[in-house]
Amino acid sequence: MKEHDIYEHEVLVIGGGLSGLRAALASLEEGADVAVISKVHPLRSHSVAAQGGINASLGNAPKAENDTWKDHAFDTVKGSDYLADQDAVEVMCKEAPDVVLELEHMGTVFSRLDDGKIAQRPFGGAGVPRTCYAADRTGHNLLHTLYEQNISEDLTFYNEYFVTSLVRKNGRILGCVSWDFEEGKVVGFASNVVILATGGYGRIYNRSTNALINTGDGAMLAYDVGVPLEDMEFIQFHPTTLYGSNILITEGARGEGGYLLNSEGERFMENYAPEAMELAPRDIVARAIITETEDGRAFEDEFVHLDITHLGESKIKERLPGIRQIAKDFAGIEPVQEPIPVQPGQHYSMGGIDVDTFGRTCIDGLFAVGECACVSVHGANRLGGNSLLETVVFGRRAGEKASEQLDERGSYDMNMIQEKMEEDRRMIDALLNTTEGSPYSEVMGDLRETMFEHFGVYRNEGSMKEGLLKLKQIKEDYDSIKIDNENRRFNTALVRALELRSMIKVAETVVLGSLKRKESRGSHYRRDYPERNDEKYLQHSIFTKTEDGPEVDYEEVTITQFKVKERGY
């Protein structure tokens, strides 16, 4: 550290999940001085929770020998309801086999076929088994591998630092400001390049499969310094999350033959998707469960049953051990004997920071990768197994590109950083000194409920307008939230309050985007406009910050080789 609590590094990566660690490694290998800043130890990042796997057209599985990157790209574009940018999808699918093999060479213990090759499993929306996996702990294994590789390169980590602002000057990034949990003080970082890798914004919803820390901080940071956000209204909901904690119950449980039953004991999917039944696409099953709930056929007006008891004890123990463990640990239920209570929950944030295929934003030196970014490869709906892929493909590309730019820059500008530090110090002091008002937890609870109720699985004008009013109130309440303790060190309440600030700003864009997009596409389903409208909305929503809140504009989707068609399954 130099004077005034400002650290200096050529490349600063904000976020220690898969995308951040992959970007850091790429820059390190190019010889740059790199540091990773993260609000939790990198191994605690949300990436660690990913279960199912990562897509690449390796063609290892029997019957998949002829798989190609083009097939992968087609499935991705179709799955996106044609909103993905096809040039970006091509980049991702072409590089997929290489990044996955590279991870294997770095030490990831992938599950194997009998012939010793990396095993691949079928996943929703894919024509052939294309998803490489490490049991049902793929994210865990990949994250540990990348952490190990970075340790071997002696990467610098700043763990438990919460980034509160980016600093820019005339279209160029200068660094960032952050809150050091342990010391309880504001510190600055000066750098040539900043790579945002802060993950998604799932926790603006009260029912979410995401880690509690996924609060959209990175999107807010970029938006605040004038970088547009893209397609924020597209939120993926998973149909089966455990009632109570909303921990993911993988599709595998239905894949193995599980039934969904309403409170009248009916396999209600008969009425929604008589052919595919429980295995219809995620959005369709999620909507069916909400309809059952609204029509009074849910248990306690909250959940339906996922019944796997008929599979028998031995099959459950052999094929679904993880699910059994989750049901036991988190709902106190033995799924061999009892059905599992499930309800739809938020699962993935398709929208994010507007970037090109190298992760570059419109600000010189500022990059974004992973779930916080929108390249856009997922469009209106992400396919399972594509987001882990996105983190490593675009993490690597951004890390490499970032290190190319280092020579062009002059010395660091400390004045601007100090000014921003002073500003954030005042903001934090104000938070700590407010003792009258609502506790952060109340306001956070209101926000999450509002988002799920009014901007959830089903949307319509009337309800969303109500939600908009509630959000206005929530914003006002935030201005007077109180913290009842003045500790500076490890002040959990303060960090939660800072997260809430991000959540509210991000939610505003989700709200605006949902209201303005008068069609249904992928995850965005409007009861008042149930059809897709390509003439008007085959367009990305682009959000920019103004004095009076966000503004939305529309931008062409890049279409290369795949013609826009109906998305039938």
Place this chain on the structure above:
Amino acid sequence: MRLRVYRYDGKEEGYDDFTVPDKEGQTVLDALFFIQEELDDSLSFRYSCRGAVCGSCAMLIDKVPRLACRTQVQEVKEEEVDIARYQALEEGKSVSDDHILIEPLPHLEVKKDLVVDMDKFFENYGKIEPWIEAKKGLEKEHLMDPKRVRELEDYTNCIMCAACFGSCPVNGEKEGYLGPAALAKLYRFHKDPRDKRERLYLADHENGWWACDFYTNCRTVCPKDVPPNLGIGNARRELESEEDED
């Protein structure tokens, strides 16, 4: 349910009692959040995934190291966990029937309330040089026998929560002992058929393989069923048989 929670603010230490309403399926982590949100927002603890996968929330719950997010409040008193006793468990308040006792993980310095210094734990991990050194520049993946993969998984499943470190009597006595997790990790790399280097020697010293007294607390408390004790035993046998050959 009543929770008796250890508190430390950098100056004073003590315990606070809180009453948390009973709720079906409530975990200790949920209860801590309830306290933090409704009763006393100065309480500090670590969390992230709330699903027993990230390793943030290991702490001493009724004198047993466990993940707060994986421990049901209603089951703490019913669950019998049989571990060998050690010094750290004799310190602080004792367990009683009318509340759940929540304390920071032993053998690591307390920073605030339930937040401990994990640096020492990760330094030990760093000492075993936890990265693979495999052949570079291959065009395809290394082929691996699925059986070997399943054996390795026993060790790769570790989430670095340090519950074992806090449960190990030897870690309490021997300041420099690498501890179960670091040794299990070293064994994982040693067993990886792709790894090209000698490894066992990295812990062939009094603070490594040879310090373990096989209390097996590590195995009992591990939330991921990792068996550090088995890895340590195997490593010792291999080293001993190498010596015999010399």
